[in-house]
Amino acid sequence: MNDDCTRRSFLTALCVIPTMLLARAAGNDSTADRAHRIHFSSIVLDTHDDTPLRFFSKTYDLGKRNPDGHIDIPRMREGGLNAIFFSVYLFDEHVMGSPAVQKALDQIDAIHENVRKYSNDLVLCRTADEIRHAHARGKIAVLIGIEGGQMIGNDLGVLRLFGDLGVRYITLAHAANNEWADSSNDKPVHNGLTDFGKDIVREMNRRGILVDISHVTDKTFYDTLEVSKAPLIASHSSCRAISNHPRNMTDQMIRDLAAKGGVIQITYEKTFLDQAYREAYDRVLGNVFTGTGDIAKVCGEDIDCYSRENLKMEARLTKEGKLPIVRWEKIIEHIDHVVKLVGPDHVGLGSDFDGASMPDGMEDCSKLPKITEALVGRGYDESVIRKILGGNLLRVMEQNERVSREMQVTEHQSDRS
Numbered sequence: 001m002n003d004d005c006t007r008r009s010f011l012t013a014l015c016v017i018p019t020m021l022l023a024r025a026a027g028n029d030s031t032a033d034r035a036h037r038i039h040f041s042s043i044v045l046d047t048h049d050d051t052p053l054r055f056f057s058k059t060y061d062l063g064k065r066n067p068d069g070h071i072d073i074p075r076m077r078e079g080g081l082n083a084i085f086f087s088v089y090l091f092d093e094h095v096m097g098s099p100a101v102q103k104a105l106d107q108i109d110a111i112h113e114n115v116r117k118y119s120n121d122l123v124l125c126r127t128a129d130e131i132r133h134a135h136a137r138g139k140i141a142v143l144i145g146i147e148g149g150q151m152i153g154n155d156l157g158v159l160r161l162f163g164d165l166g167v168r169y170i171t172l173a174h175a176a177n178n179e180w181a182d183s184s185n186d187k188p189v190h191n192g193l194t195d196f197g198k199d200i201v202r203e204m205n206r207r208g209i210l211v212d213i214s215h216v217t218d219k220t221f222y223d224t225l226e227v228s229k230a231p232l233i234a235s236h237s238s239c240r241a242i243s244n245h246p247r248n249m250t251d252q253m254i255r256d257l258a259a260k261g262g263v264i265q266i267t268y269e270k271t272f273l274d275q276a277y278r279e280a281y282d283r284v285l286g287n288v289f290t291g292t293g294d295i296a297k298v299c300g301e302d303i304d305c306y307s308r309e310n311l312k313m314e315a316r317l318t319k320e321g322k323l324p325i326v327r328w329e330k331i332i333e334h335i336d337h338v339v340k341l342v343g344p345d346h347v348g349l350g351s352d353f354d355g356a357s358m359p360d361g362m363e364d365c366s367k368l369p370k371i372t373e374a375l376v377g378r379g380y381d382e383s384v385i386r387k388i389l390g391g392n393l394l395r396v397m398e399q400n401e402r403v404s405r406e407m408q409v410t411e412h413q414s415d416r417s
């Protein structure tokens with residue numbers, strides 16, 4: 001081979017290699033571009049974000065990019081998260097009665113105040129139509145959920161007032177039983193839902209407030225499913241078939257939820273996503289609800305301190321090999337499981353951002369486009385992806401709104417007769 005020939009071959013190679021690289025890049029780009037287009041033109045709705053307690057922190061600002069936590073407006077914009085349920089919850093599960101009502105009111109007010117302060121970006125929404133309208137105007141739709149029925153103080157009047165203040169779902173029980181519903185993290189005392197609990201569900205139906213069955217026992221779920229006239233939501237639960245945790249739903253529960261039009265919003269908490277992690281966590285720390293007891297002693301109700309110390313502890317245990325790494329793709333596995341089980345109309349996103357330990361690669365809400373990219377990569381149709389990102393939850397909201405209207409029309413007619 002003479003030098004000329006060598007030079008020609010070398011030049012040919014120089015031409016061919018970039019062409020190949022360009023072709024591969026173009027191939028990748030078309031998937032990435034498609035995912036980007038779908039994601040950033042969809043309503044991306046997350047039904048569970050524990051951010052409200054951060055509103056009381058001196059160092060946290062919803063309007064600025066924060067160095068910690070999972071949610072703020074800049075990162076929501078970056079991740080295309082344009083509809084969010086801020087979940088009101090109590091740091092101490094056992095606060096009941098009037099003090100619980102007061103704490104809920106404080107957080108509801110803080111949500112309203114943040115929406116007012118950042119009204120260029122945020123708008124408070126109560127209905128599926130209002131969310132669509134907000135999206136059309138480029139605004140982030142803010143909704144309010146209450147995580148723990150004890151916050152109504154056993155009073156249907158308070159429940160109605162919460163509805164008037166914009167509360168759009170109530171999780172019947174949180175991590176402890178209340179006086180009318182059993183929690184999956186507690187020893188059952190009511191055998192599900194009491195008669196008063198059933199009245200509460202009916203009143204929620206009447207007011208168009210979504211009934212959330214995350215956190216309750218299986219029996220409470222089935223009692224609720226039987227009494228509710230409207231489809232239920234699990235605002236942040238995953239699949240027990242993949243991670244056997246009582247906070248997750250069995251395949252049969254998912255089938256029964258779906259048969260009545262409900263939706264399971266997949267949560268990203270690592271113990272709920274991954275069986276090996278869950279077992280290791282239980283071995284090392286007890287369980288996800290009690291395992292951070294020492295941190296609670298140090299931090300009290302300082303939520304930022306709590307998250308910081310929790311992250312440090314997890315990093316240390318992972319480095320020591322005591323906790324396995326959980327990758328963000330596990331979220332896709334759970335979504336896929338539900339789709340295979342009951343079709344694409346009954347699954348959505350309920351991260352538990354700012355309230356849970358996130359898997360590697362889903363460090364905060366700015367990483368959400370990865371979910372769409374993974375679904376595109378798995379061959380999901382655009383229309384199905386839009387349903388998972390938010391459409392399914394909007395449908396359930398509409399069904400709840402319709403049931404509420406029908407119940408009120410019936411009442412009105414019987415009042416006149």
Ligand SMILES: [Zn+2]
Pocket residue numbers: 147215236
């Ligand atoms: Zn929760």
